[in-house]
Structure formats: structure tokens, C-alpha cells
Amino acid sequence: MQATIETIEILNDLIQINNDRIEGYEKALHETKPEDADLKALFSSMINESHEIRMTLGTEVNALGGDMDNSTTNSGKIYRAWMDVKAIFTGHDRHSVLANCEAGEDAAQRAYREALSDEDLPAYLREMVSEQQQILKRSHDKIKALRDATK
Numbered sequence: 001m002q003a004t005i006e007t008i009e010i011l012n013d014l015i016q017i018n019n020d021r022i023e024g025y026e027k028a029l030h031e032t033k034p035e036d037a038d039l040k041a042l043f044s045s046m047i048n049e050s051h052e053i054r055m056t057l058g059t060e061v062n063a064l065g066g067d068m069d070n071s072t073t074n075s076g077k078i079y080r081a082w083m084d085v086k087a088i089f090t091g092h093d094r095h096s097v098l099a100n101c102e103a104g105e106d107a108a109q110r111a112y113r114e115a116l117s118d119e120d121l122p123a124y125l126r127e128m129v130s131e132q133q134q135i136l137k138r139s140h141d142k143i144k145a146l147r148d149a150t151k
Contacts, residue, residue, distance in 0.1 A: 003120050008066035010115045014129065015057045016073045017111040018050040021136075023072060024104040025050075031092040039097070039146070046139050053132050060125060098147035105140035112136065 025043040032039045058068035112133035116126060 004064050005066075006118070006120055007122065007125065008061050008064050010118055010121060011057050011061045011064075011125070012066070012069040013073075014111060014115055014132070015054050015061070015069050016071060017108050018054040018057070019070070019072045021050040021104060021108055022047050022054070024101065028097050028101050031097050033092065033094070036094055036097075039094070042142065042146075043101075049135065049139065053135070056128065056132070060128070095147060095150040098143055098150060101143045102140065102147050105136065105143055108136050109133070109140060 025047045029040055029043050029047075032043065061068045112129060115121065115129050116133065121129065
């Protein structure tokens with residue numbers, strides 16, 4: 001029973017980081033200038049990606065007898081507040097928006113590494129979480145490449 005509760009907590013932590021990611025990219029969409037239509041499309045795609053991941057995780061939480069978490073992490077809220085403060089000083093230029101998005105992607109990767117380090121995570125969920133981490137890693141790498149191209 002304790003292992004099930006811990007597994008639900010792990011999955012809900014990943015749901016929260018995906019909720020953070022959704023909110024972060026929604027914020028980034030608002031900060032993106034009209035001439036950066038490519039970023040708007042990319043950010044919308046990443047929002048959809050996290051919605052799908054979130055629903056998959058939520059299905060597993062429900063199957064384990066838990067309730068899917070609909071909140072965001074405290075660190076995510078702090079991160080989004082930092083984006084607001086930083087924007088005052090740096091503006092909403094392409095490089096700044098991409099750098100902020102990369103920081104969010106780094107946080108998602110840390111959350112997934114932490115989840116995968118839990119020895120009690122059942123094998124079938126470990127495989128699912130690992131696949132999600134790889135999807136998010138590809139997104140991270142796209143963001144990083146775009147950020148690096150704006151230097």
C-alpha cells in the first residue's frame with residue numbers, strides 16, 4: 001500500500017511539472033513577438049505535448065486509486081514569477097524568452113531524473129516515464145538550439 005501511495009506521489013509530481021510546463025509555455029506565447037511565429041507554433045506544440053503526457057500520467061494515477069493533481073509546483077510558481085522580474089530587465093526578446101524556456105525544460109528533466117531514481121517505481125511505469133523524459137529531452141534540445149542560434 002505504501003509503495004502505491006509513493007508511486008501516486010511520483011506520478012503527481014510529474015503531472016505538476018507538466019502543468020508548470022503548460023503554464024510556462026502559455027506565458028512564453030504571450031511574451032513572443034509577432035515576428036516570431038515559428039516560436040508560437042513550437043510553444044503551442046509543446047503545450048499540447050505536456051497535455052498528452054499529463055493525461056497519460058493522470059490515467060495511471062487514477063488506475064492506482066489516486067486523484068490526479070491539477071496544481072503546479074511551488075518551484076514552478078517561483079520560476080514563473082522570476083520570468084516576470086527578469087523580463088522587466090531584459091525585455092521580451094527572442095533570446096530571453098528561449099533562455100527562460102530552457103530553464104523550465106531543465107527543471108522538467110530534473111523532475112524526471114528524480115522520478116526515475118526511485119527504486120520502487122514499477123517497471124511498466126518506469127518505462128513510460130523514461131519514454132516521456134526522452135520526448136521532453138528532444139523538446140529541451142530544440143529550445144536550446146534555438147536559444148544558441150540567437151546569441
